[in-house]
Amino acid sequence: MLQGLRHDAWYVGHLAGVPLYVHWSVLLLVLLVMSGGGGAERIILILLALVIGIVLHELGHALMARWCGASGITITLWAFGGLCESRRDVERIGRELAIVAAGPAVSLALWLGCSALLAWLQAHHPHLVSDGYRLSLLAHALAVGAAVNMSLFIFNMLPIFPMDGGQLVYYGAIGVTGNRSLARQISLFLAVIGACAFFGWRTDLWAMLAAGESWTAWAAQLSWSDAFLALLLLWILRSAFAYLS
Ligand SMILES: [Zn+2]
Numbered sequence: 001m002l003q004g005l006r007h008d009a010w011y012v013g014h015l016a017g018v019p020l021y022v023h024w025s026v027l028l029l030v031l032l033v034m035s036g037g038g039g040a041e042r043i044i045l046i047l048l049a050l051v052i053g054i055v056l057h058e059l060g061h062a063l064m065a066r067w068c069g070a071s072g073i074t075i076t077l078w079a080f081g082g083l084c085e086s087r088r089d090v091e092r093i094g095r096e097l098a099i100v101a102a103g104p105a106v107s108l109a110l111w112l113g114c115s116a117l118l119a120w121l122q123a124h125h126p127h128l129v130s131d132g133y134r135l136s137l138l139a140h141a142l143a144v145g146a147a148v149n150m151s152l153f154i155f156n157m158l159p160i161f162p163m164d165g166g167q168l169v170y171y172g173a174i175g176v177t178g179n180r181s182l183a184r185q186i187s188l189f190l191a192v193i194g195a196c197a198f199f200g201w202r203t204d205l206w207a208m209l210a211a212g213e214s215w216t217a218w219a220a221q222l223s224w225s226d227a228f229l230a231l232l233l234l235w236i237l238r239s240a241f242a243y244l245s
Contacts (some may be wrong), residue, residue, distance in 0.1 A: 005083065006076045015055065017064045018073050025079035030226050045141050051077070053110060057152055060106035061099055061180035068095040075149035080232050081152075084160075093175045100167040107153035114146035160194040160233070161187045163241040184244040191240040195233045202229060 011045035033046050058075040061084040065073055070088035077083075084103070090096055118139060129139040157165040169190055173183035181187050200206045203226050208218045 005078060006074060006085070009076050009078070009207060015075070016063060016067075017060060018059065018075055018099070020055070021076040023076055023078035026077050027173060028079040028228070029081075032225055041140065045144040046148060049145045051095070051143075052153050053107065053145070053149045054082040056110065057107050057156070058084040060102040060104075062086070064099045064102035066152055068099060069094075070099075078234065093171050096171045097168065097175070100171065101166050104153055104156050104164050107149045107156065111146055111149035111153055112151065114142045116140040118146065152188045158194050158198055159187075160198070160236055161188045161191045163236060166191055166194075166240070188240060188244045191237060191244075195237055199230060199233055202226070 006021050009023040012020050012022050014020065029050070030047060033050065034043055036043075036046075038046075054077060054158055055075065062073045065084065065086045065088060068088065070086035072086070073086040075082060075084050088095070088099075114144055118129070121139065121142075129136055135143070156163055157168075159165045159169045161167060161170055166187055170183055170187040173186050174180055177183060203218070203222060205218050209215075
């Protein structure tokens with residue numbers, strides 16, 4: 001699906017025995033976060049949380065793949081997040097479901113872990129959370145970590161193939177119906193509907209149309225991050241059609 005991406009990427013080292021690569025396009029992600037503004041501390045914390053959150057999410061896929069007997073496992077960071085590749089027998093539906101689910105499970109654990117730690121500090125050591133006027137660096141980092149991993153979890157669980165949610169639908173449908181062609185049709189249908197619905201929701205299209213506003217008013221308020229999201233969703237749909245149709 002993304003052959004060639006890793007060959008244009010820098011090798012940065014091994015993590016838990018898995019080679020980690022960084023593709024130059026990850027700079028687009030950095031620019032996108034910087035364009036969101038909010039001060040240096042916030043931007044640095046978001047970038048750190050994104051890199052750590054994405055690497056650990058992919059490591060979840062990678063370690064489960066290794067446990068399931070896959071070989072040639074690599075992780076690559078690029079513009080649209082992370083990518084875990086491996087060589088394995090994709091005919092074994094139960095294993096595929098476990099490998100796909102392991103990534104979102106890590107994001108969910110990080111989201112809940114950061115939220116729980118922040119709440120515990122607030123209850124038992126409030127002086128570590130705030131000086132009465134502003135959040136401490138620790139509390140800010142935990143809040144950003146919770147928000148970033150919540151976004152990673154929700155976004156990856158959208159039923160848009162080949163994102164994790166879409167793959168869970170695809171392999172789940174094969175498991176339930178035993179019919180690969182029907183599973184492909186269900187997954188493609190959900191990917192297209194899901195991508196349109198998510199983009200419309202994220203850019204306020206549905207709310208503006210419901211309020212009687214025009215398409216041009218909607219288009220006029222679109223931002224650079226909306227354009228980035230549109231590109232991301234188009235690339236995802238292209239992959240879905242390449243793989244499923
Ligand atoms: Zn994933």
